[in-house]
Amino acid sequence: MLKVSEINTFYGKLKVLWGVSLGISENEIVALVGANGAGKSTMLNTISGLVHRDSGHMEFLGRRIDGMAPYKIVGLGISQVPEGGNPFPDMTVHENLEMGAYIPEAWRRKEETLDQVYEIFPLLKRRAPQLARTLSGGERQMLAIGRGLMSRPKLCMFDEPSYGLAPLLVREFFSAIKSLRERSITILLIEQNIQHALEIADRAYVLESGRIVLEGKSYELLQNDYIRRAYLGI
């Protein structure tokens, strides 16, 4: 579904991604894990067109997307749930969700999608007339995921959905994310919390200082000595 090959990305003169390649098949849950500053968010922003890749090739559903404008990439069916949710604080929950359906194809079906989002997160329906700034951290994350789904994506990318959430909530969110598969949404998940990520993902890539150092099936990685030592502290 998504094929990324040999991507190099710079911030000015600083090289952040060094020849990163990865692939995601339809209906898969793939995790991209790594420590702070490994380049995970940069990878997501490169895919969604917010950061320009310097060289390399990206393909989504058979169409080249490198160098494409962000709004076109959203239109093709890739949506991104940014780190910390990043809602529009002075707009209501309902308006935030509506804005998620901004692209024309999604706008036409926004009422229908809205019902689906409320079905996944019934709490959002109760909060609909409230300003987003009055929401708790967990509710904000729900809102961000809801907003990300409003564009009716085929591939949804999550940037640290567990960021700043209580451990109990993290489990809840991860099962919500996992359930999106039943709605035929493919998932690319970025996480620092490798344990959690590997529990729900089918496969994972390990990013270190801008390079992929390991990749494989989640259960294999959970057994991997290097992972256990470096990331799981076992």
Added chain:
Amino acid sequence: MAAPRYIPPYRIISLSSIFMYVVLTVSWAVFSGPTGYISLASAAFFGIGIYISAILGQVFFLPVVIFLGGLISFLFAFLVGLSTLRLRGMYFSIFTFGLSELIRHCVQWWEVNIAGTVGRWVIGIDHTTVYYGMLVIVLMTLTMAYLIKQSKFGLALQSIGESEEAADHIGIQVNILKVITFAFSAFFMGACGALMATRWTYIDPSVAFNPLFSFMPVLMAIFGGIGKIYGQVLGAIIFTYLADILLTKFPYYYMLLYGIILVIVIMFLPKGIAEGLGKAIKRWQKGEDGKGLQHLG
């Protein structure tokens, strides 16, 4: 409003200036209100309209001149937008202010060195025509502001103001939307300038590009309430009227009094008098309810 025949001429003139400030304030707020990009270039667009009127007033029919004033302001704002909207916050405001001043000086230089004049005559038009013309422009501006606010673009502009990054994430074409809205707001300022020029009959760069035309819309919108169209309109009307009174009653202190009133409003009603009015109405309704309940009790 539609029958200036029965109103004394000075009222018509003062109503026309109220209309002018309503147009400037509402069209300023169409862009700067939701996005939070505080533009101080209104004087530039307004002044361009005025100069178009001075240059082409003899050549074309009045509605054409007004349209051209708007169109050239639109195009100019479009170019400015393309080059500056990457600037944010304070930098954007300062840049737009500098730009407005730069144009004033360029026009001044042109007039002195190339055209060989300082000011220009504009063919005067009777006050009633100006009044009706302004009325039409006001109605068009309000319609545009209302339509944008109601559409998804209004909400999109607000999302840009709240988080430009998130707006990018959900597929809003942030830069194009900003530039086009900025240009539209300039269109109405330019059209308004082209018409108002006919009232002044003599103009020069310091009249046409007076920085007050940049500051007043901002103050009026803050005074009335940036978030609501009726707030902006109310702000413009009250402020213009207030200026008229203060100017005639206290010619030496009027700017000072102006400032004091503005400070008081910002201190007690940070969202403008529209908010104050809204609260008062709610309180009144509650009061009525309260009475009703007492009756029941």
